[in-house]
Amino acid sequence: MNNLMEWDKFEKIYRIYKKKYDIRFCKVTDYDNLIYFIDNYWQKGHIFTKSKRLFDWQHFDKKKERYNFVIAVDKVSNEIHGVIGFIMSSIYDENIEKPIRWGTIWKVRDDVGVKGLGLALKYYFEVNAPAKYVGGLGLSNYSKVINNKLGEQVGKMNLYYILNTEIERFVLIDNVNKENKVPQNIVCKNKSLKEIKPEIFIANSQKYYSHIPEFKSPLYYMNRYAKHPIYNYKFIEINNEHNDAIACLIVRKCEANDSCGLFVVDYIGNGLELDGLYNEFQFLLQKYNAEFISFYEYGLNSEGIVAGGFTNSNSNEIVIPLYFEPFVKKHIDLDYHFYTKEDNVNIVIFKGDADQDRPNKLLKE
Numbered sequence: 001m002n003n004l005m006e007w008d009k010f011e012k013i014y015r016i017y018k019k020k021y022d023i024r025f026c027k028v029t030d031y032d033n034l035i036y037f038i039d040n041y042w043q044k045g046h047i048f049t050k051s052k053r054l055f056d057w058q059h060f061d062k063k064k065e066r067y068n069f070v071i072a073v074d075k076v077s078n079e080i081h082g083v084i085g086f087i088m089s090s091i092y093d094e095n096i097e098k099p100i101r102w103g104t105i106w107k108v109r110d111d112v113g114v115k116g117l118g119l120a121l122k123y124y125f126e127v128n129a130p131a132k133y134v135g136g137l138g139l140s141n142y143s144k145v146i147n148n149k150l151g152e153q154v155g156k157m158n159l160y161y162i163l164n165t166e167i168e169r170f171v172l173i174d175n176v177n178k179e180n181k182v183p184q185n186i187v188c189k190n191k192s193l194k195e196i197k198p199e200i201f202i203a204n205s206q207k208y209y210s211h212i213p214e215f216k217s218p219l220y221y222m223n224r225y226a227k228h229p230i231y232n233y234k235f236i237e238i239n240n241e242h243n244d245a246i247a248c249l250i251v252r253k254c255e256a257n258d259s260c261g262l263f264v265v266d267y268i269g270n271g272l273e274l275d276g277l278y279n280e281f282q283f284l285l286q287k288y289n290a291e292f293i294s295f296y297e298y299g300l301n302s303e304g305i306v307a308g309g310f311t312n313s314n315s316n317e318i319v320i321p322l323y324f325e326p327f328v329k330k331h332i333d334l335d336y337h338f339y340t341k342e343d344n345v346n347i348v349i350f351k352g353d354a355d356q357d358r359p360n361k362l363l364k365e
Contacts (some may be wrong), residue, residue: 006149007123013116014123021082021117023124026067029110030080031068034069039065041059041109047359050276058355059086059104070127072108072117082108082117084125085356089215100215101131102209102354106143116338118298122146130342133215133347139335141192152339158302159334160295160310161320162278164285172257172291174319174329183311189276190241193249193284198226206210207245211268213348224265224352230359233265236284238273247273251287251351256327261320262293265352271300278309293319295335299348325360 018324024035031052040048048055059068068091072082076332085104090096108118135145139154147154163173163181170176172191181236205218212218224231231252247269252260262285285293295310306312312332313320322332334356336349 010119010123012127012158013118017072017117017120020075021072021118021120023072025064025071025128025325026069026071026083028067028071029193030071031067033073033078033080034067034071034083037071037083037109038105040270042083042105042107047361049184049232050362053229054359058091058358059085061091063090067106068129069105070121070122070129074112079264080310081112081114082121083120084118086125086129087221088129088131088247093217093219096215096217096220098132098214099173100133100135100213100353101129102133103143104355106140111318118142119146126275129293131332132342133338133345134340135336135347135349137334137336137349137351137356139337140176140345144335144337147337147339152337154335154337155298157204157298157334159313159320159331159349160297160305161282161313162293162309162311163318164287164289164291165282166286167291170291171257172261172321172327172329175317180316180318183278183306183309186278186309187198187276187307188279191276191280192239192243193238193277193280194239196235196237198222198235201226201248202320204237204245205248205268208247208268209293211247211270221250221266230362231357238269239275240273251293252291252357253290254324256321256324260288260290261324262290263351264293264295265357267295267297267300267348268348271297271302274304274308274310276307280308290337292320296322296351323360351355 035049038046053206061068068086070084071080074081084106087104088099090099104289113345138219144154150312165182202218234251236249236251240246250266252265281293319327319331338347
């Protein structure tokens with residue numbers, strides 16, 4: 001971390017609390033205790049309390065035979081008083097040599113009156129689960145303060161969208177009118193979008209391999225998206241005028257109130273490949289009868305995104321929803337943090353990173 005003075009404070013706090021707490025990674029035998037903590041002190045009825053399959057898929061490290069959580073266990077009561085969860089991108093491909101580490105749940109029980117335990121957890125976490133790349137999405141105000149103090153990059157994701165021009169009455173979005181429904185100065189090119197099967201993606205991935213960051217891999221995309229235990233993701237290739245694959249989008253359909261929208265949750269490319277694809281996105285929206293396609297991202301070429309027909313949400317008052325489980329008709333900023341010691345790293349972050357595209361309920365509910 002950049003701020004060594006703050007880090008020294010964290011170490012001192014850790015040394016104090018390790019006398020009272022067993023601070024360590026979550027063992028398989030801690031599973032019931034951890035789920036009890038999540039249900040009672042994080043969120044009642046959280047999906048992790050209902051689907052061990054989803055929890056294991058996202059957090060169980062088969063290689064290390066542990067859950068990717070740091071826990072603080074009271075040495076007297078044996079109760080968990082605090083946790084930090086994380087996702088290593090290598091959980092989806094163990095051959096990734098330099099994975100990114102995404103933070104998830106960070107919580108200390110409100111009723112134990114232990115100030116600073118969260119920082120002790122953070123210290124153990126950073127020392128014992130080091131990674132070349134570190135990031136997070138959907139930050140609390142507390143975590144933003146801590147990440148800033150540690151010298152990490154903290155900011156807000158960009159949100160872009162395209163509306164379905166064939167829809168007259170929108171159910172999921174707000175503040176649409178004739179003036180802001182269609183972007184201006186759109187130029188379409190002889191390029192296409194093509195929905196492909198995951199195995200075709202693997203076969204074609206070498207064509208855009210140079211755009212895959214070193215903390216991901218073709219197998220990562222397969223296991224993260226094609227083999228998701230609940231969600232159904234679409235792989236959509238971008239083909240140039242010669243019908244050569246040059247980039248790939250990963251898209252998920254979200255439904256609410258008898259309507260639907262599309263989320264771009266990941267992207268393999270630099271953004272310039274989107275140039276000239278507005279009509280193709282209209283065909284895609286009409287195929288799924290979706291009101292919109294939205295794209296949360298950080299680090300892509302913004303000119304390419306806009307040239308593809310996307311509008312930056314900051315440019316008008318249109319409300320594009322983020323949450324569908326349950327549905328919330330409201331614009332919500334998605335904050336991120338990122339850190340690496342490497343110089344000149346062009347980091348790209350998407351909604352599908354960390355746990356921001358995780359189910360909040362089982363489909364049968």
